[in-house]
Amino acid sequence: MTEGTDLVTVPAGETSVGAGTAPEPAAGATPVLAEAHTHPAPRQYVLIAVVLVILTAVEVATSYLEGNVNSNLLIVALGVMAAVKFFLVVAWYMHMKQDSHVFRRLFLTGLILASVVYGILLLFFSSTVLKS
Amino acid sequence: MAQAVVTTGSSELAPGGHADHSHDTNTGVSNPKLAIWLFLSSEALFFGAFISTYFLYRGRDTQFLKGPTPDKLLNIPFTSVTSFVLLMSSLTMVLALAAIQRGDHRRLRIWLLATALFGATFVGGQVYEFTEFYRQGLHLGTNMFGTTFFVLTGLHGAHVTVGIVWLLLVWSRSMQGRLPSEKSEAVEIAGLYWHFVDIVWIFIFTAIYLIPTH
Numbered sequence: 001m002t003e004g005t006d007l008v009t010v011p012a013g014e015t016s017v018g019a020g021t022a023p024e025p026a027a028g029a030t031p032v033l034a035e036a037h038t039h040p041a042p043r044q045y046v047l048i049a050v051v052l053v054i055l056t057a058v059e060v061a062t063s064y065l066e067g068n069v070n071s072n073l074l075i076v077a078l079g080v081m082a083a084v085k086f087f088l089v090v091a092w093y094m095h096m097k098q099d100s101h102v103f104r105r106l107f108l109t110g111l112i113l114a115s116v117v118y119g120i121l122l123l124f125f126s127s128t129v130l131k132s
Numbered sequence: 133m134a135q136a137v138v139t140t141g142s143s144e145l146a147p148g149g150h151a152d153h154s155h156d157t158n159t160g161v162s163n164p165k166l167a168i169w170l171f172l173s174s175e176a177l178f179f180g181a182f183i184s185t186y187f188l189y190r191g192r193d194t195q196f197l198k199g200p201t202p203d204k205l206l207n208i209p210f211t212s213v214t215s216f217v218l219l220m221s222s223l224t225m226v227l228a229l230a231a232i233q234r235g236d237h238r239r240l241r242i243w244l245l246a247t248a249l250f251g252a253t254f255v256g257g258q259v260y261e262f263t264e265f266y267r268q269g270l271h272l273g274t275n276m277f278g279t280t281f282f283v284l285t286g287l288h289g290a291h292v293t294v295g296i297v298w299l300l301l302v303w304s305r306s307m308q309g310r311l312p313s314e315k316s317e318a319v320e321i322a323g324l325y326w327h328f329v330d331i332v333w334i335f336i337f338t339a340i341y342l343i344p345t346h
Contacts, residue, residue, distance in 0.1 A: 042230050049223040056219060060212045063342040071344045082338040086331050093226045093327045095320075100161045103169040110173025114180035125188055 039095055048092045055085050168321045172328045179332050182284045183339055189276040191345060199274035202281075202345050205265055214257035215337050218292075221250030222330045225299075225323045232316040237306060240319070244303040247326065251296045258289045281340065288336055291329045298322050 059081045065074060091097045096104050155162045190202075228243035262282070270278045302322050305311045311318060 039230065039233065042227055045223060045226045045230065049220065052219050052222075053216065056212070056215060059338065059342055060208060063208065063344070066344040075343050078338050078342050082334050085334045089222060089327055089331050089334070093222050093330075094324055099165075102159060102161050103165065106166070106169045107173050107176075110176040114177045117177070118180045118184035121184055122187060 038098060040092060045092070048088055052085055052088060055081050162317060164317060164321055165324075168324050172324065175328060175332075179288070179335075182280075182287060183335060186280040186284050186339060189280050192276055199278060200265070200268050200270045202277055202340075205268060205270060206341055207261070207264075208341050210257070210261070211337065211341050214254050215333065217250050217257070218254045218330055218333055221247045221254070222327050224250060225326045229316065229319050229323050232306075232311070232313055232319050235313045237311075237313075240311075241303055241306050244299050244306070244319075248296050248299040248303070251292050251299070251326075255289055255292050255296070258285065258292075262286075284336060285340070288329070288332055291332070295322075295326050295329050298325065 059078060062074065062077055062081070090107075096107070157163055159166060224243045224246040228240050228247060231237070231239035231243055262285075265278075265281075270281075272278055272282045299322060302311065302319060305318070
């Protein structure tokens, strides 16, 4: 499985022949990044779907343990399972593992920003406004 | 490690990759893909606001006592089935992309239609659920649960509906022969949106239906 990208430079009119064998760029050549994607095979997609379905089934079963298990433990377990499902879909179905780092950074920026902003919001308001 | 090729504008075939993935842009990546990832990043903030609001107000018993409570209304087995359907739609979506990338346009159309059908089933389930809740006395303004539930799941349902329309447009383009394999990025971008809608539901399903209310 590929991950990330390397840069190889190819002058105009020449063809890259393989990893590590590309020549230096011609003088005045404008570098343009070309991404190479090696997406997973359909079989791997089906395998991921099976894992997602199993995780969902375990999640639902776990939710029925309410009352028998500490609710904080239940919340943590459900949160972890949701996070694993999120990771599987983003990494494999959205090809974040194979695509350019630019997309990964862009998406993670939004996610981290959302987590920090709403984390602070929940911490602040749950301890002040809602306890009143 | 994938191999990326710096060219002077012509398409190159990098070892182990598909041909024609060069992007003559300032960023070196495809502009439409950059735009959709930027949009999805902003959508994370958008849905984060509504999920946080739901968590802020959940368990406020004085508010919940005004009308039907979540434990009396929520039908976990039913929503588990619709969640399963939405998960499967992500699989069919990615299979549609794989099909166009290998030039199999017949399967592309089948998988696109299957994805739209799964999406429509999910939205149908949501409409049924909303109707049931309404019959049992839960409206948008009944209590804080009604407000946060209908707004959050309703907005998600609207996103799924937009996704279905988008998929059908891609499908009709393919039917008209206006979607050659070189333009597989159109399917990829629609797919990115669709998968995002799926991952948002992963969290909504956990937050509303599975996490205990007490």
